[in-house]
Amino acid sequence: MNKLYFEDLRVGQRFVSPPHTVDEAQIRTFACEFDPQPFHLDPDAARQTLFGGLAASGWHTAALTMKLLVQAAPIAGGILGSGGELAWPQPTRPGDVLHVEAEITGVIPSRSRPDRGSALMRIETRNHRDEILQTFDVRIVVPVRPA
Amino acid sequence: MNKLYFEDLRVGQRFVSPPHTVDEAQIRTFACEFDPQPFHLDPDAARQTLFGGLAASGWHTAALTMKLLVQAAPIAGGILGSGGELAWPQPTRPGDVLHVEAEITGVIPSRSRPDRGSALMRIETRNHRDEILQTFDVRIVVPVRPA
Numbered sequence: 001m002n003k004l005y006f007e008d009l010r011v012g013q014r015f016v017s018p019p020h021t022v023d024e025a026q027i028r029t030f031a032c033e034f035d036p037q038p039f040h041l042d043p044d045a046a047r048q049t050l051f052g053g054l055a056a057s058g059w060h061t062a063a064l065t066m067k068l069l070v071q072a073a074p075i076a077g078g079i080l081g082s083g084g085e086l087a088w089p090q091p092t093r094p095g096d097v098l099h100v101e102a103e104i105t106g107v108i109p110s111r112s113r114p115d116r117g118s119a120l121m122r123i124e125t126r127n128h129r130d131e132i133l134q135t136f137d138v139r140i141v142v143p144v145r146p147a
Numbered sequence: 148m149n150k151l152y153f154e155d156l157r158v159g160q161r162f163v164s165p166p167h168t169v170d171e172a173q174i175r176t177f178a179c180e181f182d183p184q185p186f187h188l189d190p191d192a193a194r195q196t197l198f199g200g201l202a203a204s205g206w207h208t209a210a211l212t213m214k215l216l217v218q219a220a221p222i223a224g225g226i227l228g229s230g231g232e233l234a235w236p237q238p239t240r241p242g243d244v245l246h247v248e249a250e251i252t253g254v255i256p257s258r259s260r261p262d263r264g265s266a267l268m269r270i271e272t273r274n275h276r277d278e279i280l281q282t283f284d285v286r287i288v289v290p291v292r293p294a
Contacts, residue, residue, distance in 0.1 A: 049225070063180075
């Protein structure tokens with residue numbers, strides 16, 4: 001894929017990732033290391049919680065989203081975000097097939113650094129039923145094309 | 148630790164986690180699975196990037212923050228966030244010793260559900276030099292004490 005520099009980005013430009021299937025083993029492995037709470041670890045215990053069944057850690061959904069975004073968006077210099085607004089409208093469940101749809105929502109030249117600019121990106125993570133599992137509105141740094 | 152229900156939470160209440168030391172192997176293992184970009188994988192390649200050296204994926208910092216928060220904040224029913232504003236002012240580096248400081252910044256009774264309320268929490272992730280690596284302002288769901 002040709003790498004995209006700041007000059008190549010346009011508002012409305014979209015990137016769609018390949019799929020990733022989540023299973024119970026992945027959910028439990030991630031949770032065991034990073035988010036060891038019953039609703040992410042134990043299907044029986046999870047039934048008694050607000051989730052009503054085993055659900056992936058939101059940070060697992062976020063990490064998988066990054067993996068898929070790296071495959072989808074060939075930004076020159078890599079995808080490098082400084083933060084943004086994150087939401088999990090619904091949990092990721094065992095068997096969900098995730099994909100990511102990202103859209104450029106803003107392009108902002110730098111006033112102080114002629115070698116780079118910023119882009120705003122809305123990143124949606126959806127499952128195979130097209131339910132939105134995560135949204136992330138992020139600002140990324142993008143280099144301008146070398147002279 | 149006694150579990151904290153909605154009635155037990157107060158604005159200004161604080162939680163401080165134990166430490167977690169991050170090393171190059173952890174950074175590369177996480178990045179390999181979830182964020183395979185040169186600045187998270189290869190110290191030599193990272194030197195040529197905006198990071199100027201190997202840096203952890205922001206999602207790795209976020210996942211470690213969750214691990215530490217679970218150890219720090221004994222919320223009844225677990226820590227269950229619906230989203231919030233996330234920022235990475237500085238990258239996590241090999242050798243950084245992380246800890247988490249969280250503070251309740253709001254308590255919001257539910258108008259429709261008498262069995263739960265919401266709390267706002269500011270979660271800061273700091274290293275051993277007290278540099279802030281991540282902030283996350285999140286809304287969590289907290290059950291009221293059973294009758």
